[in-house]
Amino acid sequence: MKYSVNMHRFLPLFVFFFVFIGWSQQVTVLDDETNEPIPNVAIFNPDKTKISITDFDGNFDVSVFMDEDRLIFKHISYELKKATRLQLIKNDYKIHLVMKPERLDEVVMSVSKWEQQKKEIPNKIVSLDAQTIAFIAPQTSADLLQSSGKVFVQKSQLGGGSPMIRGFATNRLVLSVDGVRMNNAIFRGGNLQNVISIDPFTIRNTEIIFGPGSVIYGSDAIGGVMNFYTKRPVLSQKGDSQISGNANYRFSSANMENTIHADINLGKKKWASLTSFTYNDFQDLKMGSNGPNSYLRNNYVRTINGEDILVPNEDPRKQITSGYNQKNFMQKFLYKPSVNWDLNIGAYFSETSNYSRYDRLIRPSRDGDGLRSAEWYYGPQKWFMGNMQLKRKGNGKLYDTFKFTVAYQHFEESRNNRDFQDIILNTTMEKVDALNLNLDFENKKIGNFKLYYGGEFINNKVGSQGSDTNIETKGTTEAASRYPDGATWKSLAGYINGEYKAKPNFILMSGLRYSHVWIDAMFDRTFYAFPFEEADVSTGALTGSLGFSWFPKQDLQITFNGSTGFRAPNVDDIGKIFDSEPGSVVVPNPDLESEYAYNVELGIQKNFKDKVVLKGATFYTYLVDALVRRDFSFNGLAQIEYDGELSNVQAIQNAAKAYVYGFEFGLDAFLSDHWSLASNLTITEGIEEEEDGTNSPARHAPPTFGDFHLKWKNEKLTTDLFVNYNGEIAYDDLALSERSKDYIYAADTNGNPYAPSWYTLNFRSQYAFTNNLNAIVSLENITNQRYRTYSSGIVAAGSNLVVGFGYHF
Structure with missing residues (x-):
């Protein structure tokens, strides 16, 4: 008898708990490229009467919003995103934001092999991110370089692509993948097609240094360096x-x-x-x-x-x-x-x-x-x-x-x-x-x-x-x-x-x-x-x-x-x-x-x-x-x-x-x-x-x-x-x-x-x-x-x- 009385006493708490679980749902905001969480994203409805902020793990509680609310996601480094609660449910309570191109350009690695602010570097550097590459959809990495509008590419055959940067080409340019130079002992002065070995679908970012880069990359870096x-x-x-x-x-x-x-x-x-x-x-x-x-x-x-x-x-x-x-x-x-x-x-x-x-x-x-x-x-x-x-x-x-x-x-x-x-x-x-x-x-x-x-x-x-x-x-x-x-x-x-x-x-x-x-x-x-x-x-x-x-x-x-x-x-x-x-x-x-x-x-x-x-x-x-x-x-x-x-x-x-x-x-x-x-x-x-x-x-x-x-x-x-x-x-x-x-x-x-x-x-x-x-x-x-x-x-x-x-x- 005492046991049933206690259950009766706590029944409202159990009901509240399960109602809370049903309505309180964590949504995770992720980077579209890296799939990593994004903290400090502001989420609000159009009239801004309800606002939430993602935590360190990129999470926020969607229950503060009504079912009919259209949510707006805003972050200084990312493109503005809009979504309904129904769309969030269909996507397993996850949403991806795309980084702004101008923010991606702020940090580069090629000049010192470490992250540096691009605006602080005296060299000219062109950066192409994964989002841009996906939009260009190049056949090869040689075509990717040419699509930048800043690199000239020569082709002796369809399976080729020899970049020219500032009047230099082939073995007077350095080609690098994840920090490792591809230039080898038989890179020639004639046209090269080694760049097509790099799969454009796997590229996260491409950075092109214009001008000599021999301080970091040694021999061959006369006209420029291409880092993939x-x-x-x-x-x-x-x-x-x-x-x-x-x-x-x-x-x-x-x-x-x-x-x-x-x-x-x-x-x-x-x-x-x-x-x-x-x-x-x-x-x-x-x-x-x-x-x-x-x-x-x-x-x-x-x-x-x-x-x-x-x-x-x-x-x-x-x-x-x-x-x-x-x-x-x-x-x-x-x-x-x-x-x-x-x-x-x-x-x-x-x-x-x-x-x-x-x-x-x-x-x-x-x-x-x-x-x-x-x-x-x-x-x-x-x-x-x-x-x-x-x-x-x-x-x-x-x-x-x-x-x-x-x-x-x-x-x-x-x-x-x-x-x-x-x-x-x-x-x-x-x-x-x-x-x-x-x-x-x-x-x-x-x-x-x-x-x-x-x-x-x-x-x-x-x-x-x-x-x-x-x-x-x-x-x-x-x-x-x-x-x-x-x-x-x-x-x-x-x-x-x-x-x-x-x-x-x-x-x-x-x-x-x-x-x-x-x-x-x-x-x-x-x-x-x-x-x-x-x-x-x-x-x-x-x-x-x-x-x-x-x-x-x-x-x-x-x-x-x-x-x-x-x-x-x-x-x-x-x-x-x-x-x-x-x-x-x-x-x-x-x-x-x-x-x-x-x-x-x-x-x-x-x-x-x-x-x-x-x-x-x-x-x-x-x-x-x-x-x-x-x-x-x-x-x-x-x-x-x-x-x-x-x-x-x-x-x-x-x-x-x-x-x-x-x-x-x-x-x-x-x-x-x-x-x-x-x-x-x-x-x-x-x-x-x-x-x-x-x-x-x-x-x-x-x-x-x-x-x-x-x-x-x-x-x-x-x-x-x-x-x-x-x-x-x-x-x-x-x-x-x-x-x-x-x-x-x-x-x-x-x-x-x-x-x-x-x-x-x-x-x-x-x-x-x-x-x-x-x-x-x-x-x-x-x-x-x-x-x-x-x-x-x-x-x-x-x-x-x-x-x-x-x-x-």
Whole structure:
């Protein structure tokens, strides 16, 4: 009896408790990119009679709002978001906010390898975040760089993309993934396509440094540095496991692309796993209909019953044999035993199919009546990286935070070519094993002075083999390799970089680095009677930088930076044998030294009441002891027989100086809450000066290029109507090495090769059906222009419909 009385007494409390549970519901506000909670988000109804704030874990109690209330989510760093209680219930009481682009730009990592305020850095840096990348939906990471409007990209084939920054390219730029440089001992002066190994679906942020970055990145960082930071595993914010992920599909009509991507994140309290996979299938690319007829693919080579036949192309706009496929895989683990320790482990793998070197397949034969090559293709381009990074935060005497990074990379590529009606297929296979060790420290405890310092060790070993295969008998014999097999390239360096806030509106940055490089190569004299047996190079370089960021007014910023950069010769410079152009062969030259660049740049940015932002920069770079390809003698001979042809002998030499200068302009205008404008313009001039005092245009100075965007955006729909344009490069302004490639250029009124100007009109859109499902629809090159970007072998896509879907769970 007493028991029932007590139950009767507490029954109202139980009823109240269950009613409270039914009506009191915690909602979590998360970052759309990182899936991490966002504290201090204000939530209110339209008349602001009810207000709530998220706690440290991103939670708030939705029960204070009525069912019919439309909730508004506001945070200074994020886009405004609106949702009803019903929508929150459908999304499992979670809502994601998208960070504002201008907030994402505030912090960058590339200049010191640590987070710094962008406004305090004197270097020009362009940052592209995951939200922007998803909207652009690029086919490759090369296309991503080009879409920035600030980087020029050359393509010799569809499976390619060689960036040019401030008149420099290929092995005078550094390519980095998660802080580990991809540049290896065989990065060449010719066009490179290693950037396509980086999966754009996995990129969290891309940062591009303009100008020398040798203080932090060492050799090769003369024109700039391109850093790709990939997505990170996300820990669970609660005790239970949390699973999230993405699924994407993309179609492109110009090359009948089909791309699928999926990633999944498993988060626990102290560890997390992120797994990603992408598969791309690209068919032959179709060019536009309005442009030079000389660009058309009128015929191609087919091999029928063992015989090469030149056949007409039924659709001359279709660039036969340009298609290929690619797969990318990434696995990451994060272990965080405490707030002060992080252990990140990652594995990355990329592999292409065979893909044609398209510009070689359209070379005319020596008599001009046909095509020179029956086959010319790259074997699968493979890249593997395994890295481990240990990070500790604390208050040590010599540092506040340190990072230790160890990475192993394996690169593999091959070149396969056979002349028309020749039965011998020549193959050269290259493999590089690279070990990178980095130790980086950050110290913030010296008043207004911040110190960054560290060391680096790199070891590359090159494997190179050559073979000839008889396509009729299938027999294989040994042939000359492209590089000396077993050659090594090593580098040991130490650096120190400082940031001093002299005044609240004046920040100084300065740094020094010493690098030492060793090369050891033994030359096989089986196929060529080299006048030397070994290359033994030991060279050092001291580089530095000094710059400032000054705000004379709150809405005006002036930056200045003076810096030096260097590039030490690598195995490609010293030991390569290849046909550089019709009738020429490059031979090894072990007597090389480093080239040095001296750079100054001045930038200005003016903000007009947060409505219009104007940006401008000018730069000048002087390159001495430039490593360039020039005529040479081999055993006293100016010509030797190579691949069955008497060829002029050339070699890489410290034989020139170069002057590169230019101007960069930018405009951002915010017309209303929905409308905005953006535009970029880059003007670059480059001159190479020979030892005899003669001048010629620099090969990697691109034409004037830019873009103009008109954007409209609301909560669900984002659109972008834009124009891309390139200026002309006349015959007199064309580099001497480019003039001999008249088959990739149009002809002027005098019959000389030149690069015509061109423009494209484009439209891009993205629509969010829900917080989890979105779609992109884009129409590129609406007017169907037929054009080649400067120095490119392949013609760009004609009118191109892009459709994509993305689902987040």
